[in-house]
Structure formats: C-alpha cells, structure tokens
Amino acid sequence: MITLRISFLLAIDLVEEHAKKLPKKHKKKTKSKAKSKSNKSKKMPETANNSCYKVIEVQNPISYVHIEYELFPKKFKYGADVVCWGPVAKIFTKNGAKVLRTVTTNNTVWVPVFLEHYLNPVPTEEIRKLLNQVISVHIKTGKSSVGAKVKADKKKIFYLHKDDFHNDFFAELYTDKPIDKEEVRKNAIQRILLNLLNFPVNHEIVSWVYNMDDVHAHKICQIIIRRSVGEEIRCKEFCAEEKVAKKDKKKRKKKETKKSGGNYKTDLKIPSHVLLSDPLLSTFQVRETGNRLRQIFILMSSENILTTFQKQQLCPLVVKIRKISHLPFEILTRNGFSQIYLNCEIPDVCEFKTAIKPVCDTVHFDESRFVITSDLPEIKILEMLQTRRAILKILGVRSVSTKNLLQRKGNKKKNKKKEKLNQDKTGDDVALAVATFDLSALIKSFHLFKEKGQCYNMRSVTTEKPPKLDSYLMDRRFTINELNLTECAKNGPNSLLADPVLFWKGTTVKFEAHFLAPPHPLFHIKGASNSYRRLLVIIFNHGVAKSLFDNLLKHNYGILGPGPLLIPNFLAQKRYSVNPDQLNLEKEQVLSGFCVDDDNSVIFYIEGPSNGYFLELVHQITGLNYSTARVFYNSEYLFEERLYQTFQKNFGFLIITLKLPLVDIFTQEKTYIEGNVPVHCFKAIQKLNLILHSSTFKSILSHSLVPTEIELLSFSVEYGYQVRYHFKQLKKSSLFDVKTKNVDLFGQKRA
Template sequence: MITFKLKFLLAFSFKAKEEKTKKKQKAEKINNKQKLNVIEDEDPPNLIRLDKQQNFCRVEYELLKGKCRYSFDVLCWEKAVKIISPDSVKIFRTVTKNGLVFAPVCVEHQVSELSIGDLTALQSSVIEFQVFIDKKKMGNAAKADKSTIFYVKEIDMDYEGFVEARIEETHLVNSKSISRTSAKAANITNDQNGSVDKEGSFMVYRDDFNELFSDMIEFAINKTRPPHLKFRGFVKPCKMEGSKTDVKKVLKKTEPEIKKKKGPKEKAEKSVTKLNLQIQGETFFTDPEMSIFSVEQYKASVPKFLVAASVNRLLTRSQKIELNPMVVKIKKITDFPSEVFDNTGYTDIFCKFSIPFVAGCTTIEKPIDKTIYFDESHIYFTNHLPKIKLLEYLDSRRFIVEIYGVKRYVTSDITPKIFGENHWDKNIAKVYPNIPKDYTKQFEESQPDYVLLGYCSYDLSSLLRNVWDFRGIAQIHSKECTNFRNISIKNQVPEPYTRSLPVNTINLANINTELNSSFKPVLREWLLMEKGTSLTVEVYLLSPQAPSLVLHQIPNTYKRLMLIALKKQVATQFLSKIWDHNQRIMCQKLDESDLITGFIIDNGNDVIIYIEGLSTGFILNLWNDLNLSNSRQMKIFFNTDQAYENRLYNICSSSCSFYTVILKVPLQHIFKDRRVYVKGNAPLLCWKAITRLHLLLHSQTLTSMLRYELLPSIEELCSLNLEYGVPLTWKLPETDDTASTNTL
C-alpha cells in the first residue's frame, strides 16, 4: 500500500478585544453586587472554556485525479481548536505565539499500487489546496457545532505543545448540549464517510507529531529553517481568486457607477474569503521523505498556512526498472559576487539545464545574494528513451548548467499624479494633451533582458556504476572559459561538397553570430575563481544502468579509437590495413556498415588518427594488432567497454573514407604563435579547430576527449586545412618499372 502523509499547520489571527465602555463597566459593577451572595464553583484547571470569538476555515483538495479527494473543517478559538473531517472529529489545545493561534491537522491516504498512467499523471499534475474562509462553505457538522467547554488531561496541563482535548459530561448546566452536539457531529461524519472517499483517507496523529509542528511554528514566526527539514515554494504565488477580473471590471465602469460602489469595493479588498495553494505533484517523487510548503496572506483570518507532504512506497521495484526515472535537484549557489551587480539593473538569477532527449528546465528566479537558494527538484521518466542514448550521455557527455541574470530597466512615467490618478478625479482636467505615439513608446515597460553569466559542468558517469545518487559541487566559470566555448560537433557537410565551396564561405561561417554576440562577460573568470563561486547539484537515477547488458542487446553500435603514431612507418602500416579493408567494402565483398571512417592529421613528425567502426567488426582486429605492437611508438586511446549509437564522422571521401589534413607547420609551432590568439587573425572555424586540438593533445583518456567535445568537426578541419594545410600527396609502392623509370 502507498501511504501519502499530509500535515497542515494553520495560523489564525484574532482581533484584539475592545476596551469596555463606562456604561458596561457600571452595569458589571451592579451585577457583581447582586451576585455577592451567590456561591459559584470555580472551573477545574483542566477545563477550557471557549470564548464567543471564533475563527473558521474549510480545506479541500484532490491528491490524485479522481482519487483521494478530502476535506475538513477547522473551528478555532483562542484556547482550543476542533477539526471535523468525514471520518473523525479531533480536539486540541492550541499553541499561541506572537499573536497567532496555531492548529494542527494530520491526514493520511492509503492507496493501492498505482498504474504507470496514474504515476505519469501525478508527475505532471499540480495539486491545489483550496482554503475557504466562508461560513457558507463549511460542512453541516461545523455549522451545527455549539461547543462551549473542553477538557484536557491533568497530566498534559504543563506540556507546551499541542494537547488532545475531549468532551465529557459534567455537573455543569450545559453538559447535555455538549454531548448532544458531539452526537450530531458523529452522525454527520458517518453519513459523509460513505460518499466522500472509499480508499482509506483518515486523520492520524502519531506520537511524535508535536516535534514536526514545533519546527514548523518556529519557521512560521522567525523564518528559521531547521537543517533537517526541507522547505519548498509553491508553484504559483497565492492570489485571491477573481482579483484580476475585478480590476478589469472596475476600469471599464463609468464615473457614477464607481462612486456608488466605492464603499463596498473597499470592504471586499480587506477581506479574503478564498486562498488557492498549489504544490507540484512531482514533489512526491523528488522528495518523498518530507517537503514543507508555506504561504502567507495577512489580509485573511488565516494569515499563514503550511503543508508538510511525504509518501511511502510510491514506486515498486518493477516500476523503477520500467520508468527508470531521473531526479535533478538544483540546490544553491555559494560565494556569489553580488557586489558586482549593485546599481546595474540586475535583480534576479535563474539556472537552466538540458538533458538531450530527456528534459529541459528553467528554474524560478531568485534575488541576487551572496548565497542563493534554489531548492528546486524535477523528475523525468526515461522509459520512452532508448537505453543506449541515456548510456551514451551519462558516459561521454557533461551535464551543463547555465546561470542567467535578469536585467530590468526602470522606465519613466509621464502620468501626472499630483492631483489624482483616475480620470474621474475632480482635480484632473478634462482636456488631455496630444502626445505623439512615438514619444510614449519610449516610456512603456520594456521586457527584461536575460544575460548569460556563467556555466558549470558535472560528470554523471558514476550513475552507471551501481551508484544511485550523484552529489557534486562544481566551480562556476565565466563564458570566456575555453572549455565552454566549443560548439557541439556537427558533421553534416560531406567532404566532396566542402571542397566545392569557396574559401570565404567556409572561413566566414557563423561570423555574423560571433560579431553580434557581446563577448564581454559580466562576471570575469578570475573573479569567480578567486571567490570560489560554486553550484551544488544532486542527480538520482532510480534504476542504474548495466552498460554491458545494454550494449549486448543493441545490434549495431560503434566503437571509437584515437591513435597518435610517433613514427611515420607505424602510421603507414596501420592505415594500409584500413585501406585494404575499405577497398574490399567498396568492391562489395564486405558489409558496408563495417566501413572505417574518421580523420587523419599529418603533423610532420607524428600522425593523429581517429577511427570509428562497427563494434563487432574490423576495428577489433585493429585493436588486437595494436596490442601486439611496440607501445613506445604510439599513444592509444580506446575503451572496450564503451560503444555508441552513431558515428561522429560520416563517409568523407569515396577513395579512403577519411578526411585528411597535411599541415605545413606542426601544431606545436601553431600553438606557440601569439598571433593566432588575437581575435580576427584566424578564421573562426580554424581557431576552434586549433583550440580543440590543443586540449585534445593534453587529454589522457578518450572519455575526456568526448566529454569535453574536443574532436574537431569536418567544417573546422576544412578551415584548418585551408589555412595551414598543403595539397595531398600520394606515394605509390616501388616496383621494377618505377625503379627503372626513376633511374632514367
């Protein structure tokens, strides 16, 4: 059984008692003199006598669509509270702090196992709690209640928290009315119990419920967050229902109509009769232990309302395996240089992240501060995604979070407000100036600008090693950081088509985007590194992948291998084997899917070779041959446990299936040339290729090359070839005819 636990804390405000007038004081003195001879019994210490002043509210909500619909009424006095629900009636002695009277409500919902459709609906739903502060909305039992006294156990008299009270028959005069009232309430709740909910929704107060409510009261009064509790925000701000429509109606009314209804309108604004509180349904997936939501509305008689939600056994083991949910939590930014944004127009900050084929999310905006708490969690079901895509992302990609700043512009207002604001005010002239429309446009409210401030990245590959959760704190980098300026590899232009393009078309590609984008960062890299600005993120995968099992179930996957040959002879022998294999495929002697593709960079003294081919094909033979060769003559980057769904490089040439670049200057000399790093000296694509290759040669694993996207694209290799390359040369093997020809 699934158990949803909801704990409500309601804070009621009571009006201060009015001072007694002189006439009432004289009348009381006369009554006291008449009652001097009458002997009355004093109330026992465990008796709570209720005042006439009473506050009330009704809470309704629907936890699941068509299921777990529940409601309860709360009658609150200064010293006691009575909760009436369809299944039971509870009475407690209240807790009063800072002029607020608090009342506790604990509800549990027992539900059988949910289907996949119900879980998906709960994940995307918004649970709405409706709080009615209207006598007409109250239930029949609450309307008929006439309680005047309650009793508390003498043992619990000195306890400071909530204490359960009861109704007992005593020798007092109104004891019969109390028992009669309780009997009516019991009959009404029994009648309603059969029609409201049949899936086991009831009020349950555990022995330790006071501990949680004491922390919630402390948060409601002092805004102090205990470290062991998680406080969340509602999805939407709590607003009075119909407030926007009322404003629109008022603006459309004429002058005499507004004058007539001016009085009632002011009274309606002061009283709030309904509150709508919203909670994300995915909260039960992301934070099943406990999440506390709060809302404040000081115009209502219930100024503060808190809800603590938790759930047990929501997902079964089979559902975790089938849905394979991923939970992403954006926690907080620490040591943020907030002083940089003083008097700059920046007001808020939000985060943005994207998981390919899975999710894309933008957090809510938070005010700029030294420590910025987001505490936002989201869950994504990956059952629709092929397992190899998720496996490839976790193993060879980075989880990147972008941090944006919100810049708002303060606009001027040309409307005169010295003598009034509305057109019906008597001091406002009826003659309006003719102001051109072009002049008023510059004073209209403008949309805020969203400026990219920085990035941070995380390695989630540990989720593939039977680790259920990932918790990381990463350094935030400015957008001028080289590791984040590389674009994703896009190999959509085949080599024959690239060669037919003019030089300017290749070298000036994306130049307009680069020039229009302001590269001047708001936050500099040295400042973020000096401050140690970091972002805390948590990622959970409820069903860890088994890479070996996943890869064996997929028929066509590809492996990747990087080779840096330190001698030309080693590279020649290695490439000749690939040449013979590809020629046999071209002659239709072998399967075309086993073609070996990639790129070759002749760097003078050494050769950089990248190849990719079918996982169960010829690339394994090449790997076995490399194991038998001398390791001092080459550097090999290969992982037998990794496989990928697609190729990074398509067939580039019908002759050799490789894109080949022969450099006239070694890369080591290009890296040392200072002119290359001056913006504008080298084409954009060529500069990106140099940047990638510089980081690639300093990498130690193939996984790091793929994770940081260090493999240059075909367009970048083409631009590099045009700037620093020489024409291709082909040396035929020597024969008797060629030898005799050369000697002539």
C-alpha cells in the same frame, strides 16, 4: 499500499481582546443525589477527579478557513473546514472531526491540519501522467466558505487530558469528559478498526484526520520556532501561473471583490512529481496572505508510491539541485542583475530550469526532477554516464529601467501612467557561470551521488551542442563564405564572473543524483550489436602512420570501392560502381574519422562498429611503444552513433595536411585576434590544443574536445594543403614497418 500525507500550518492573527481572555478552568461539580447514592463518591476528594482533565471554554471564533485540494485531476478531491477560537481549533472533514489545542507565539495562533490518504498501487500509466500534472489547492476564509456542519456545531466546552497538562506543543482535546479506563479501551478499538479500514478496496482512497506524523511534527515545530524569531524557511516554489489576458484579470478581480467581501482567497498549484522526487518531505510557503492569515505552510510526503517492479521497469533517475554557495553577488548587483536561475542539462536525458531567485551570497533552490530513463535507448544512458557530463548553467536576469525610454516618447501624462505600470523591464538572460558533474559513479552503484561543483567562466568550458554539417557541402564545391558563415552557436558577451573571481570566492553548486533501482542497461548492453567504439592515436613516427593509413584505405576500399579521398573542394570524381545491396549491408563496417598531419606527428581519430575489424586494429595499435605513439582508448566505452557520419560517403576519413606544425599555429598571436580566424576554425584549434595536453580519453570525450565536421573542414581550408590522393594498388603493411621515413601519408618525400 500507498500512503500520502499532507499538512497545512495556518498562522492566524490573534485579536487583543481574545489574547487577554484566558481559557476558563472549571471544577467538577457533583450533585447531591449522587453523593447519597454512592459512598465511594463521598470518600473520593474533588481534586482526584479534577486532576484527570482540564476544562477549556471558548467564546466567539476568530477565524473560519476552508481548505480544498485535488490530488488527482478530476478523480479525487478532499477538503477540510477549520474553526479557530484562539486557544482551540476544530477541524471538520468528511470522515470526522478533530479538536486541537493551538500554540500561540507573538500574538499569532498556529493551527495544524494533518490528513492522510491510503490507496492501492497506481498503474504505470498513471505514474507517467503524474509527472506532468499538478495538485490544485484552494484556500478561503470567512464564515460563508465553510460547510453546514461547521455552522451548526455549537460546542464551546472542551477537555484536556492530564497527560497533556505540561505539553507546550499541540495537544488533542475532547468534547466529552475523558476517563482513563474508557479512553484506553477506545484507543485500542480505534487502532484495530483503523488497521482494518486503512486498506482501500479497488480504486477507492481512504482518508483520515490523524495525529501528526513524526516527520511532519518535527518540521512544523521547526517552522514555529524559526518564524517566531524572524528566520526564513527554505521552501519549494509553486508552479508558475499561466499568463492571462488583461481583460480576464480585471473581470476576475471584480468578481472576487464582490463575492468575497474582503475575505482571503487563493488558488495554488503544486507539481505532482514532488511525491516521486521528494517522498520524504516537501515544504511550500504561501507568500501572499490576507484577512488575518499571516502565513500558510503546506507539507507533503509519500510512502511506497512505486512498487519494486515499477522501479525496475521505469529505472527512474532523481536529480536534485540544492543551492549555490559564495556567489559574488556584489558584482552582479552593480551591473543590474537582480535575479538568477539555473539551467540543468543532462545530455540526451533531460533538461529543465529552476525557479527564479533573488541574488544573494547563498541561493537555495531545492529543485528536484523525476526522470524515467526506460524510454531512452539503453546505449544512450550508458554513453551519458561514461563519457558525458551534467551541465548546470547559472543565468542572470538583468533588470533595465524604462524611465529613459518612456521620456523620449510623446505625451508626458501617458508616460507617467506607463511608468507606474511598467517600472522595470527584464532584458535578455545572460549566462554567468557553469558547473559540470561527472555521473560515472552511478554505473557501479545506485547510491546517492552528491557533489559540490566548482563554477567556471562560460568560455572556460565547452558546453555547446555540435552543429550538424549540411549535406550540400559534401556533394558539390563550396565557397569559403558558405563554409565559415554557416549557423553556429553564437558566443554571448564575456561573463562578468571571471575564473579568478569564482575561484577566490569559492563559488560552488550543490548537485545530487541517484537511481531508484540499479540501472538496467548496464547488465546486458555489452553484447549490443549496433554500437560503436572510438579511438584516438597520436603517432610520432611517419612510417607507422603510413602503415596505419594504408590499412584503413584497404579496409574501406574493400567495402566502398576505390575512389578519391575526402579532400575539401576536390570531390568531383565518382567512385567505381558498387552493388547497392552489398553496400547497404556492409556500410556499417566502414571506419570513419579524420587524420591531421603536421610533419611532427599525425593525429588519427577512428570510429567504427564495436565488433569486427575495429578490434583487430585496436589490438595492433595498443602494442605500440609509448615513444612511438600515444593511444587514447577504453574498451568499456560504447556509443550509439558516429560523430562523422557525413564523411562515410567519401572513403570515411578527412585528411588534413597542414602547412605549418600545430605548435607554430598555437603560438601565433594573430590566431587569437577576434575576427582574424573563422569561428569554426578557431574552435578546432582550441580543441586540438587541448587534446595534445590531455592525459585520458575520458577527459577528451567528457569535455567535447573532438572537433566537429564543419570545424575540421574550416580548419583544413585555412591551414591545410588542397591535394588529392589517387588510388593505387595497396599492399599489405604492418604498423611496425618503419623503413619509410621522411614521407607523408601519400608517399611524397618531405623537404
């Protein structure tokens, strides 16, 4: 059974006249007839009966509030009317009424409205719809907004039980005189009835006005104490309002002013996914209030909204962004940044933006998302957890004054009107810093992942998505401009927050993630047939490199047939005829990748099917000595796609024979002058340099250090020889055959 709890905490201004008038305490009056009839009443003193309760009498109400909300769009609406007399407030609902003694601090009356709803488990389709829905809340003030029951109710005398005499918090009041024995009996019967009535029938929703839940009561007590001192409360943000035309806004304002007559009215939208991502408690605050309503807080919580079967079926991932700590806000404010927000990207899983917050030292977001991972391919989830990172970018909103722009235009009178309407104009959002998180810990267990990630400059971390290579570049000759001037992710202006500043301040982002159930793909994905493996080898012996190259040629030629290697701008020759049916069946067994030969070492990147010749190749390579080669490989890593699918058309590998060793290219000063080297080529140089300094295969994959197809082509055109390899009869060779020395991969002697 699902339990939904929602609380409204209203802060109402207390008029001075009502503040001076204290509630009256009445002594119990006994009639003379009753004294003559019973001797017991004569013996019992009046103070004994008076100690059972206190009488509180109220006069004119100071505020009327109507609350209405829609938990499920067009399915379930519920509302409550609140009448406040100052020390006493009465709550009216469809299912009954409740009277409470309020709490008064600093001439402010705090009135809580706590409601509970019970319903049967919701189907999985409704859970999916709930992620994109909102909970509409409408709050009105004024006597005209409440119902007929409230207007007809004329009770102004209430009773406080003796157990609540010394209770400074909210206490329940009674409309009749409470007697201990009868009260105990009523409470016992009420508990039995409520336990029976709480179970809904079919699709019904049972609702009650209860005493506050312990979690809600504790949070409400904290809010009252902190607000009385002047402290701010950390709350979530409502859904952003949709843009409305100016004419519609003017019409709405006119209608509201005519109808309301000065009364307060607001419409709020709460994201429904909060019930799934933050079931314990979510707090919202209404910033704009009026008509004696100083503050409004909304608290929501849920229990058992997902069944055990639904958790296993949907395999949901809950992502939470807590805060940014130690942000160098002085630098940002000096450069015109007044607001910031975060963009969270979990590759191939989800991407969302947080609410915009003002710039300060510690920025609290408290954003959460509920992501259903069962819709994604199983291998994609495993690949993301093992070899990818969650990327959180800090984006700044720069405010640009428009006064100078308006003064250049025609009439000054028109400009003054425009200045009043548009004092600030937001410019483009600028990426300030980035933090990354490794979620591989969620593979071993589904417990909470919590970490404070260090922030870095945007240019210190590779976060862009690799551009796809146009197929026409592989099917014909291309010019250098066509290659280097293709669309790529433009580097934005260098961020104001350099790495030394972020390290010195200790700027961090607090991030959390956890699965509600063990990730289902991790138990049976190992036997997947349509998966790929990756391998990276740096070989220092050219004899071993040539043997490996011959084996790759022999394997791919056995499937694709003999033909030219993939050398840029030398693809005119066609392959020998191959049976197309056989090619389609065996095409998946082709190995693909790239090879970079710089005379000092040879870098091989190989990818292929998880089962087949690739495993035999791995078995041979892993036996090499560390002085002969460095091998980067992990047998647990599986991938859904190839990185170099385009190279599969022509032998599968791109061979790059460099004019200079990589070390000389890295040390040339002209390489790092902006505009001297094409953008794609420079990215390939950066990634190859980091690969040579990497220690694990995970660091290479998680930081996206493997160059893309277009980056390798640009690097080959700039620094490589344009040669062609002619097919010859290949012989079986072993990787441990090191007799051939001082020859390149094509068998040519080196100078």
